[in-house]
Amino acid sequence: MKQTVVSLLIVVLILAACAPNFEGEQEEAVVDDSTDESTDESAIIPKHNLSDETYRVLIDSNLSKARGVITNQISNRLDIDELEEGLRRHSKEVYDPETYYFQEGQYLTDDILYNWLTRYDENDQPNGLNPALTQEEGQSAEQAEKESPKYLSHILEQDYMKKSEDDVVELAGISIGIAMKSVYRFRIQQDDGTYSPYYEEEISETEMLKEAKSIAGEVVQRLRQMEGLENIPIRLAVYREADQNSLVPGEFVATTNVAGDSSSVGDWEDVQEEHVLFPTNYGENTYPDVSATLVDFEADVANYFPNYVSVIGKGFFQNGELRKLTVEIPVSFYGKAELIGFTQYVYGLVLNGFPDDYNVEINITSGDNQEALIVRDAGDEEGFVHIYD
16 A cells, blocks of 8 residues: 555656646736725736737736626727727827736726716716707707717726836726717607617717817816826827728827826827728728739739639728738638648738738638738738638
């Protein structure tokens, strides 16, 4: 029996020596709740981030306190992604990813947001940030809606943390994205209880921005009244949504910063960003060089694979300069070798045909499946290729 125990112990030691060592890949720190010391908890801080331009995200139980609200408020999935990713992008201008950590919003709960996102009503919804709906005598319900649209769709909170010498992670900054509609879509309830078809009312950027700045000022006042946010710097960004059926997302149009010792919003900085679909008349007329590059690329693809559907390009521009070009090539394949050969061919076209001063992403698809991915970052001579199993 004693010999058996020793043998088992040797086996365990051998297995332990062969087991992978995951220690040292992450750090642990205490997250300061600020509002109640008894609720401080530990969080895992990843030791490595995905790139120098991304934030390390705290790994803890503190998911967004408004989880799910954004999907109920914004109908276009592309807008949801751009609002979240774009707000992080604009936050880098004040919160350096080298020294700040990212955490989902912990102060604006779902109850607070739904309360703020409704229409203002002096008696029933005094906290509503969308304009009150008043119907004058002789005015139709449709006209009343059009003259007082719901401008505000969503308010997104992102928290940015710093670690002290005592390994305590504390809130050091907050970013607020104000998502505004470009098209107000609504229905009218009929006398019989049914609803009319949807009406749509376009909202000019000038009108939208005026409302957004007013809303932002009120949001800052309310944040300053929350425990833990009295003296925290605030980054504000206004996002203009695309139409709900758009194939590209909307864009950020203005940003500003509120110092920790301030409760008022100062001057705003205009943001020149846009997402452009190719091929379109707007893309061809506004960015002819990019359009021409894609036309040549499509012709080269057709030479290799005549029965492809089309090449669809989506460009992200800042200050009139292309920053990222995403291209989708839908093709039907009849074998793995055919896919590999086509991917190799397209990779060569990317290296030789696209300038290297912007990021390029090529998605090769077949039906609903992603077949291959080609990525080349700006400034790189070579790219990355992955063929999915």
